[in-house]
Structure formats: structure tokens, C-alpha cells
Amino acid sequence: MSKNEMQIDFTQLANVHFLQNLLVCPLCQARLDFYHDAIACTSCAQKFPQVQKNCIDLLPDHLVENEWNQWGERQQEMEQWYSDLIAIPLHAEWCFANDYTPYAPLLATLSGLVLDIGGGNGVVRHFLPKDVQYILLEPSLEWLATEWTLIAKRYPCMETKPFFVRGIGEYLPFPQQSFDAVLSFWSMNHAHQPEQVFHEVYRVLRAGGRFLVILEDMEPLWRDFAARTYITLGVAHWAHTFVQKLCCLGRQKWSLQNDHVRIQESEIQQWIAGNFQIVRRSWIGQYLTFELQKI
Ligand SMILES: C[S@@+](CC[C@H](N)C(=O)[O-])C[C@H]1O[C@@H](n2cnc3c(N)ncnc32)[C@H](O)[C@@H]1O
Ligand SMILES: [Zn+2]
Structure with a gap:
């Protein structure tokens, strides 16, 4: 094989050389x-x-296959959920609208080079300013299925494939200080080692860069029950989580979806200490959301 002859068919992409120059070995x-x-x-x-013709594959297969058994099973469950979702495209459109719309104002403030970890089908592009350079990192190839163009009427960005790099957040194939912002939207609880993802994000962000993280299955703090953003989630949700919180005073653990890994807020505090400052912590649509800034 000869050098520099990569035949990736990024027909829709403006500048594949830009991506080639940016990428490094995810391991070293x-x-x-x-x-x-x-x-x-x-x-x-x-x-x-x-x-694959439509992505650059830098997944460290040997790590994932030998050491990440449970992660593989969780991924299968997650992939099945999304395959059922896109089976009814209108339902998928509704689901993304519901999830992303509350974040639209925040996403509209991003600029420069943005990395989306576990970015799925890249629908977040719909909410980003046009001049943002967007790179999606994802371990699952299911997102490259043509079915996702079925939601292009509502999300025209889905007509075009994003810069899709196959990889994992724990081993980012990018040099230090490459990005202006990094997103982890509903993906951190799907990782194998979230702590390592936080360290990697710190490495690839430029100083002052922003890291937006949306977390699932998070246990509210006692003071959250009195906070306006939590109360506006609705009485039923408030009461349900309050009772669950009371149960956690005993031995019961906070409920966790099968395909998720448990993350505690106290762990996040440790992982970011000295590396990030918390610009905002809020409950948005039942998800605990952190806007972090690299120190
Ligand atoms: C619930 S989906 C969210 C997808 C997308 N962010 C969205 O908003 O639709 C979680 C995603 O995290 C990805 N994921 C799982 N483990 C990961 C890892 N170790 N690093 C990066 N992404 C991962 C999954 O493949 C999946 O696409
Ligand atoms: Zn290497």
C-alpha cells in the first residue's frame, strides 16, 4: 500500500485534509x-x-474487545433502542426536538472547532452556528445507516454526513489543545471509564475552552428539590425523585438504566478539580447539565 492514498469517500466534506492533519494516534x-x-x-x-468509506476508524479494537465486555453489551442495547426509534421517523424527530430544544440557546453560543463525543447521528449540528467546524467521535457505526436521512425534512443537516471519526472518549485521537469546545450529550453514562473521558477532554481543549456535559440517571442533591429549575420539571417528577432520594437514605441505590454506567456528582467534582471551573450546573429536562470551562 502506498502512503497518503486514503480512499475515504467524504464526497460531502469540504476538507478531508484538515481532518487528516488534525488526527493523531489515540493510544500514544x-x-x-x-x-x-x-x-x-x-x-x-x-x-x-x-x-468504511464514510468515516475514519481509529477505534482501539483490541482494548474494546478484550477488556470492555459489559460495555459491548450496553452498546448493543443502546443500538437496539435507536434502531427502534428511527423505525418511526416522526417519533425520532419528536424525540430529538424534545431533547435538544432546551439546549438550543446554549449551543448557539459555541464557535470555532467543536468535538462531539458520542455524538450519534450528528443532529446537534442543527442547533450550532453555521460557521462552527464540527467533528463527531463515535464508537458505533449504526449511526451511519441511511435511515437517519429520514429525519432530514425537519433537520436538513442530516442530508450531509458529518466528519465522523470512529473512536472512544477514553482515547481521543486528537492533539492537546485542539478544540474550542467539547460536547458530551447523553454519552458520558454510556462510556466505559468516564473519569478517563474527563481527562482526555481536558487534554484536547484549549485553555478557556468549554465542555458541555449532559448526564443521565443522576441523583439530585437535597438542595435541588428547592431549586426552581428542578421544581419546574413537574410535580410528579419532583415527588417521585423525592421519595427515591428518601429511599437512598437506606441501602437503596439511585435507579440506573441498564445501558448506563453509574456516575456520582461527587466523582465529577473530583475528576474536574484543578482542571475545570463550573460555569453552570443546572437541571434541564430531567438531566443534570454541566457547563465547564478549562482552567
Ligand atoms: C444515548 S446516545 C447519545 C447520542 C447523541 N449524543 C445524541 O444526543 O443523540 C450515547 C452515545 O454514546 C456513545 N458512546 C458509548 N460509549 C462511548 C465511549 N466510550 N466514548 C464515546 N462515545 C461513546 C454511543 O455509541 C452512543 O452513540
Ligand atoms: Zn501510537
Whole structure:
């Protein structure tokens, strides 16, 4: 195979060379060589076979296959959920509108180069300013299925494939200080080692860069029950979580969806200490949302 002959069909993409120049080895962060059917690290010699035409595959397969058994099972469950969702495109449109609309004002403030970790089908582009350069990092190839264009009437961005890099948040294939902002929207609880994702995000963000994280299955603090943003989630939700919180005073653990990994807010506080400052912490649509800024 000859060098620099990568045949990826990014027909819709303006500048694939930009992406090639940005990427590094996810394992050792050394420079990569791009071949016709593989990408190889110039330092640790790791090879990443390239099978898909519409993404760059830098998933460290050997790690995921040998050590991440439960993660694989959780991924299968998650993929089945989304495959059922897009089976009724109107339902999928409604679901994304419901989830993303509350974040539209926040997303509209982003600029520069933005990385979306676990970005799924890239529908978030609909809410980003037009001049944002968007890169999606995702382990699941299911999102490249043509079915997702079925929601393009409501989300015209879905006509075009994003810069799709296959990978995991724990091993980001980007050099330090590359991004102006990083998103993890409903993906942190799907990771295998969320702590490592936080460290990696810190590494790839420029100083002052923003990290927006939406978390699921989070246990509210006692003071949240008195906070306006929590109360406006509705009486039923308030009462249900209050009773659950009382039960947690005993041995019961906060409920967790099957395909999620448990994350406690106290852990997040430890993971970000000295690296990020909390600009905003809020409950938006039942999700605990952090707007962090790299110190
Ligand atoms: C609930 S989906 C959210 C997708 C998208 N952010 C959205 O808003 O529609 C969670 C995503 O996290 C991805 N994911 C799972 N483990 C990951 C990891 N270790 N690193 C990055 N993404 C991961 C999954 O493949 C999945 O696409
Ligand atoms: Zn390497």
C-alpha cells in the first residue's frame, strides 16, 4: 500500500485534509500515516484497518474487545433502542426536538472547532452556528445507516454526513489543545471509564475552552428539590425523585438504566478539580447539565 492514498469517500466534506492533519494516534498521540486501506501510527505501530468509506476508524479494537465486555453489551442495547426509534421517523424527530430544544440557546453560543463525543447521528449540528467546524467521535457505526436521512425534512443537516471519526472518549485521537469546545450529550453514562473521558477532554481543549456535559440517571442533591429549575420539571417528577432520594437514605441505590454506567456528582467534582471551573450546573429536562470551562 502506498502512503497518503486514503480512499475515504467524504464526497460531502469540504476538507478531508484538515481532518487528516488534525488526527493523531489515540493510544500514544503520535503522528499517523494514512494508507489506502489502513491508518498506522508512526510511533507505537498500531494499525487501524479502514473498512468504511464514510468515516475514519481509529477505534482501539483490541482494548474494546478484550477488556470492555459489559460495555459491548450496553452498546448493543443502546443500538437496539435507536434502531427502534428511527423505525418511526416522526417519533425520532419528536424525540430529538424534545431533547435538544432546551439546549438550543446554549449551543448557539459555541464557535470555532467543536468535538462531539458520542455524538450519534450528528443532529446537534442543527442547533450550532453555521460557521462552527464540527467533528463527531463515535464508537458505533449504526449511526451511519441511511435511515437517519429520514429525519432530514425537519433537520436538513442530516442530508450531509458529518466528519465522523470512529473512536472512544477514553482515547481521543486528537492533539492537546485542539478544540474550542467539547460536547458530551447523553454519552458520558454510556462510556466505559468516564473519569478517563474527563481527562482526555481536558487534554484536547484549549485553555478557556468549554465542555458541555449532559448526564443521565443522576441523583439530585437535597438542595435541588428547592431549586426552581428542578421544581419546574413537574410535580410528579419532583415527588417521585423525592421519595427515591428518601429511599437512598437506606441501602437503596439511585435507579440506573441498564445501558448506563453509574456516575456520582461527587466523582465529577473530583475528576474536574484543578482542571475545570463550573460555569453552570443546572437541571434541564430531567438531566443534570454541566457547563465547564478549562482552567
Ligand atoms: C444515548 S446516545 C447519545 C447520542 C447523541 N449524543 C445524541 O444526543 O443523540 C450515547 C452515545 O454514546 C456513545 N458512546 C458509548 N460509549 C462511548 C465511549 N466510550 N466514548 C464515546 N462515545 C461513546 C454511543 O455509541 C452512543 O452513540
Ligand atoms: Zn501510537
